[in-house]
Amino acid sequence: MAQVKNTYQFEDLLEKHQLKKTGARLRVLSMMYAKNTATSQPDLESVMHDIDRVTLYRILNVFEEKGIIHKVFDLNGTANYAVCSSGCHEHHHHDEHLHFNCTACKGVFCLNELSLPAINLPEGFQASGFTLYASGLCPKCNKMQ
Amino acid sequence: MAQVKNTYQFEDLLEKHQLKKTGARLRVLSMMYAKNTATSQPDLESVMHDIDRVTLYRILNVFEEKGIIHKVFDLNGTANYAVCSSGCHEHHHHDEHLHFNCTACKGVFCLNELSLPAINLPEGFQASGFTLYASGLCPKCNKMQ
DNA sequence: TAGTAAATGCAATCGTGTTGCATTAGTGTT
DNA sequence: AACACTAATGCAACACGATTGCATTTACTA
Secondary structure, eight states: OOOOHHHHHHHHHHHHOOOOOHHHHHHHHHHHHHOSOEEHHHHHHHHHHHSSHOOOOOOHHHHHTTTSSSEEEESSEEEEEEETTTTTBBTTTOOSEEEEEETTTTTTTEEEEEOOOOOOTTTTTTEEEEEEEEEEEEEHHHHHH | OOOOHHHHHHHHHHHHOOOOOOOOHHHHHHHHHOOBOOEHHHHHHOTTSSSHHHHHHHHHHHHHHHTSSEEOOOOOEEEEEOOOTTTBEEEEEEESEEEEETTTOOOOOETOOOOOOOOOOOOOOOEEEEEEEEEEEHHHHHOOO
């Protein structure tokens, strides 16, 4: 679900993470918080023509490092980013929820409300993180069928 | 677990899917069936220098279409391919098992023996497939720690 | 064994990700 | 308010996997 925030809250968020409050970062934040799907770098580029690709790339990277957003790959293997739930901290993500890839609109949905069931790994494997991907039709595309 | 097959069985496999029995395809099959980890295109290239990159790319694609192998992305978003379990058919994969990404050796393991617990999606979402990714240390790298 | 369609090799292109470096813009201080 | 300092940005360039078009070769079939 999209989380509505205003500019002041985004500035606070940047300050909290010791990041300078630049226009590019505020715009990226407001776009990502306004959507309920994950955003790829091409998505950002197509909207923010005036911001350099590399800048967007670095903004996404630093946001991920700081635990503001998390990375998730779509069906094509391209990185998508979504705002983290409150449980995320620097270098310690809690993105162990379900990522839904819509095969029609290509949207990537983070279904935070679902938690993963416990998984027992075979002997020897030691897991540090889990991600569950589902692919299919999102509610909107499902209706259009 | 690696599935041991001989050349005749690979030829049968190709014939079953109406694919011509070429040297390149047989070599790719024998390499993939011999391993218990998924194989990326770079992996294949580094071993089979005499086969063109594009040929390998097309072989992997046609194998995936026919349901012989399935695609899985590693932590970097690069495609890896692993032989399908017997339940796979053309355009209808049953790769709903656990994919384990080793953060040390970068190996991608398909743990077929684990089946996923049932997942209840929110209203409106209609899933056609699930994939569970885990990242951490594989048995070999775990021992080396 | 000759003909045909499929498979391959080569050249080239695209898109995402990545680094280095010069320039610009935030931020804290006087 | 001007300054200094560091972080952030823009630009150029590159790395590399993925992808297409086309000419050539190879595998199958009649």
